Amino acid sequence: MDSRREFFKTTFWFFAAIPAGILSALTLGAAFSPVFKKSGSLPQGVDLGEVGQIPDNAPQVKMVEILRSDGWNQQRIQRKVFVVKSGGKVRVFSPVCTHLGCQVDWDESDKKFNCPCHGGQYNLNGDVVAGPPPRPLEEIPAEIRDNKLVIRSG
């Protein structure tokens, strides 16, 4: 009698667990789908203008058009970047603070990129000089072609 009872108990938990497990796996897989997907990035070959026209030690704001995939929506949006010429090098920085994602701005008097949210500060090279940011500003790969600054890869 006891073994029969144990058999029914095992049957119950076994057959209840399988649908529950499969359903959980499927629904969690679908719910976490965006985690497995690659997000949008800057397109290649965007022309940021003549290198000669970029002033030394004075970051310039440039707008770059990117194709943004937002779920089923695909839209062309303008994204801000900083173009910095310093010590003979020209670099392109993302304006996104590496702390919690606010937009930094260049403070000409202070000669620093300031983040308005939590006081993060970066110097002209994008390195952290104050506040909580854990990393330097993200540098967007760019190169000079025919004296023009061009974003290199996405």
Place this chain on the structure above:
Amino acid sequence: MLRRLADWFRSRSGVDHLWNHWMRENVPSRINWFYTLGSLALFFFIVQVITGIVLALYYAPTPQSAYASVRYIQYQVVLGGLVRALHHWGASFMVIVVFLHMGRVFFYGSYKAPRELTWMSGVFLLLLVLAFGFTGYLLPWDQKAYWGTVVGTNIAGLAPVLGSYISTFLRGGSQVGAMTLTRFYTLHVVVLPALIVALIVAHLSLMRRHGITAPPKYEQDPEREEFYPRHAARDATMIFVAFVVLLALSLMRSAPLEAPADLNASGAEPKPDWYFLPLYQLLKYFPGKLEIVGAMVVPALVFLVLLALPFLDRKPERRIGARKPFAAAGGVFVLCLVVLTFLGSRGSPPAATGIGVAETSGAFFFGQKCASCHQLDRLKGVPDDAWIQQHARDKNVQLATSPKISARVASTLSAYMQARPKLDLSPAELHGAGLFVLNSCGGCHTLLGAGGISGPSLDRVGSKRDKKWMIEHFKDPEKLVPKSKMPAFDYLSDQELSDLSDFLLRFK
């Protein structure tokens, strides 16, 4: 440590009490596999809730985004197609299981006193399950969804006195559109789930309060045992098997997704999901003024009879052999459902004359823009939209009309030309179709599921009126229909009124 934590949780939460209440209930030992159907219905409801939550993460209820978001779920979301298929087929499984569960209760006479309220709450649950089906049908915003809802909400409009208010309320306006989508979405994911959860709790509590009946032939058998583990194991086995079938079906056949909803599409056949086919088929047997009988009276009567069943069949005897009139009525009812579903699955919609708004508009534009040069009888093949637009821009073609033919007009023209072999409109009717569009008759009247609702539907006007009546009515509507709000069309010539009548009288 873990054991102590578990003991603490059990003592504080009362989970043991809950387990004992639901799983250690004393049930008759003789209950059989048919008694698993209630648990199975509950399981499918849980499947719908879980898959529905995942779908809601990605779905956007606006006409601009609904279809694109469903396509995104189907093709871009990891496992999205499978989750959508589980939701789609799960709905059908749930309807089947609910019907089977009701069949078991009916067959065993389990609805009899003191379980009347358990049965009645079950009938309302069935209604809610069907309401889920109706509201969920629109959400993909594809052709089938759109036109099915146009017809469905028009049926609601047939209700006496309040009909137009009900359909306008359901649609959130005079047309199926953005407001309809947000309303149906809210009903589907907020209102109906809240109602059904409350009703399921009531249904289960009532079941628990009055206990489960044994099959009639074991009614006198006093042997009882706890639900867990033997009967619980049987429920779990049934659930497992049914889930495997659902999963296999979902893996083999994805949920359908047609072309996006197109208000001017020709040939859209508004057919409901299979569980509404009996109602859909019933409508065909009640044309004209009797339409309300098929659309409202019969379904309402069926619902009321189901609801009142425990009070109609009051004798305590539960064996089916001792309840022959009810057994026979139940058998006839099921047979009717099966036959109507079968016939409905084969037939075409009630008003399938093969001409829709696009074709009507196309006929008008053809008369305006093409007929002076082209005779349709001599046309070889049917030009598509792109060709028509290209042809209109072609500098080598002497056009009698402006070269600007918009994509919409081009699509109605090709819809008309494609439908023409089926339509066979006479020149007078063709002219009448044009007058129908030119005079914006569709602004107030519905024709084949599209148009306004402030005037009566013209879908079957041909079976109700004759030509003389039509022409007189156009000239002075109030003379024939007191308090009619329709303006007089006395500025149209006799010939034009005759042609317009010829066109409308085709709709029978």
